Amino acid sequence: MSLKSFEASSVFNQLSKCAHQNVVFCSDEDTGLQAIIAIHDTTLGPALGGTRMWAYRTESDALQDVLRLSRTMTYKAAISGLNLGGGSAVIIGDSRTDKNEVLMRRFGRFIKNLNGSFITAEDLGTNPRDMEYIRMETEHVTGVPESMGGAGDPSPIAAKGVVMGIKACIKELYGNDSLAGRSVAVQGIGQVGENLVYLLREENAKVYVSDINEERLIQVARKYGAEAVSNNNILDLEFDVYAPCALGGTVNSETIPRMKCAVIAGSANNQLADEELHGQMLLDSGILYAPDYLINAGGMINCYSELTGYSRKRTMQLAENIYSATRKVLKKSKEENIPANKAADIIAEKRIADIRKIKASY
Numbered sequence: 001m002s003l004k005s006f007e008a009s010s011v012f013n014q015l016s017k018c019a020h021q022n023v024v025f026c027s028d029e030d031t032g033l034q035a036i037i038a039i040h041d042t043t044l045g046p047a048l049g050g051t052r053m054w055a056y057r058t059e060s061d062a063l064q065d066v067l068r069l070s071r072t073m074t075y076k077a078a079i080s081g082l083n084l085g086g087g088s089a090v091i092i093g094d095s096r097t098d099k100n101e102v103l104m105r106r107f108g109r110f111i112k113n114l115n116g117s118f119i120t121a122e123d124l125g126t127n128p129r130d131m132e133y134i135r136m137e138t139e140h141v142t143g144v145p146e147s148m149g150g151a152g153d154p155s156p157i158a159a160k161g162v163v164m165g166i167k168a169c170i171k172e173l174y175g176n177d178s179l180a181g182r183s184v185a186v187q188g189i190g191q192v193g194e195n196l197v198y199l200l201r202e203e204n205a206k207v208y209v210s211d212i213n214e215e216r217l218i219q220v221a222r223k224y225g226a227e228a229v230s231n232n233n234i235l236d237l238e239f240d241v242y243a244p245c246a247l248g249g250t251v252n253s254e255t256i257p258r259m260k261c262a263v264i265a266g267s268a269n270n271q272l273a274d275e276e277l278h279g280q281m282l283l284d285s286g287i288l289y290a291p292d293y294l295i296n297a298g299g300m301i302n303c304y305s306e307l308t309g310y311s312r313k314r315t316m317q318l319a320e321n322i323y324s325a326t327r328k329v330l331k332k333s334k335e336e337n338i339p340a341n342k343a344a345d346i347i348a349e350k351r352i353a354d355i356r357k358i359k360a361s362y
């Protein structure tokens with residue numbers, strides 16, 4: 001087989017499409033570890049990003065995921081005014097059956113070898129206990145429990161940022177940002193979703209909730225006085241705000257035409273299945289979109305605080321800044337008639353380019 005014949009699916013072909021600074025393949029026979037660490041951009045600071053453990057169907061899927069996630073982290077840090085770059089890691093495997101202390105500690109050794117250019121935290125399939133194992137091998141990890149000097153669970157801060165994003169959208173549409181009487185559908189009521197439901201109910205919003213976990217759905221709906229709805233037809237209902245807080249890709253060519261909401265603002269990463277196509281479709285449909293990486297930056301903000309000396313007050317302040325950052329993005333989107341995700345990208349890219357210039361001067 002000539003090299004050309006498998007070019008389309010090759011690792012080098014995938015890498016050539018994105019301008020990552022460094023991609024490290026980690027393999028260890030003794031522990032069975034197979035992982036990829038991607039460092040997208042470190043102009044603003046060391047690359048920070050979660051470690052996701054997932055039973056990927058193919059190695060190519062794992063590579064694609066880590067490349068996309070790490071790029072998103074660069075933009076998230078840039079638009080949030082953080083001095084961090086973007087990175088991410090994936091461990092290939094089922095977190096319920098394949099994860100153990102040695103595997104996580106071996107992975108920690110790979111992070112150690114990157115000498116601080118990559119700092120990790122939790123993501124899907126990993127938790128504070130795993131971060132403790134990584135911490136046994138390297139200091140370049142955040143999201144460790146408060147008992148170990150960490151900042152603890154980032155999801156309340158992530159939810160706070162999402163509320164700020166929702167309020168900024170409501171202000172844009174109705175001239176005031178009160179959520180009283182506004183209706184919000186939260187899809188996925190896990191760690192962030194439940195905190196979001198709590199905050200929305202505190203503001204007297206009418207809240208609908210859906211989740212694939214029926215037991216949890218009933219429990220959370222009852223606890224906060226929310227209305228449980230079926231996950232299958234949640235998008236067919238009428239409400240002001242759709243808040244996707246489970247998996248990405250729920251905003252796509254099939255769902256957008258069905259949507260009756262005025263706003264999309266949630267915590268899930270990569271909500272638009274295709275950023276260019278679906279960002280434009282939302283603009284054309286008149287649905288206001290609060291870019292995901294902007295309003296879900298609370299988790300990264302929490303990690304940043306942990307790295308720079310944790311203060312609850314400062315962390316909350318940074319999460320509250322998401323309100324003005326969202327207002328700025330929506331203004332740019334309206335004035336230039338461009339999709340909100342595109343407007344956010346331009347603002348993030350400008351900050352990186354500006355800081356790169358001052359770095360070149362010393």
Ligand SMILES: NC(=O)c1ccc[n+]([C@@H]2O[C@H](COP(=O)([O-])OP(=O)(O)OC[C@H]3O[C@@H](n4cnc5c(N)ncnc54)[C@H](O)[C@@H]3O)[C@@H](O)[C@H]2O)c1
Pocket residue numbers: 154155158187188189190191192193210211212213216231245246247248267268269296297298299300
């Ligand atoms: N945890 C954080 O601090 C944080 C920060 C930023 C972004 N995020 C993103 O927010 C999202 C939620 O994160 P989390 O930590 O709350 O996760 P989680 O695993 O705690 O919760 C996810 C919830 O979604 C439900 N779910 C899964 N698939 C679903 C589907 N198809 N339809 C409806 N519900 C479904 C699950 O049952 C679960 O209750 C993820 O996309 C994550 O990447 C999380």
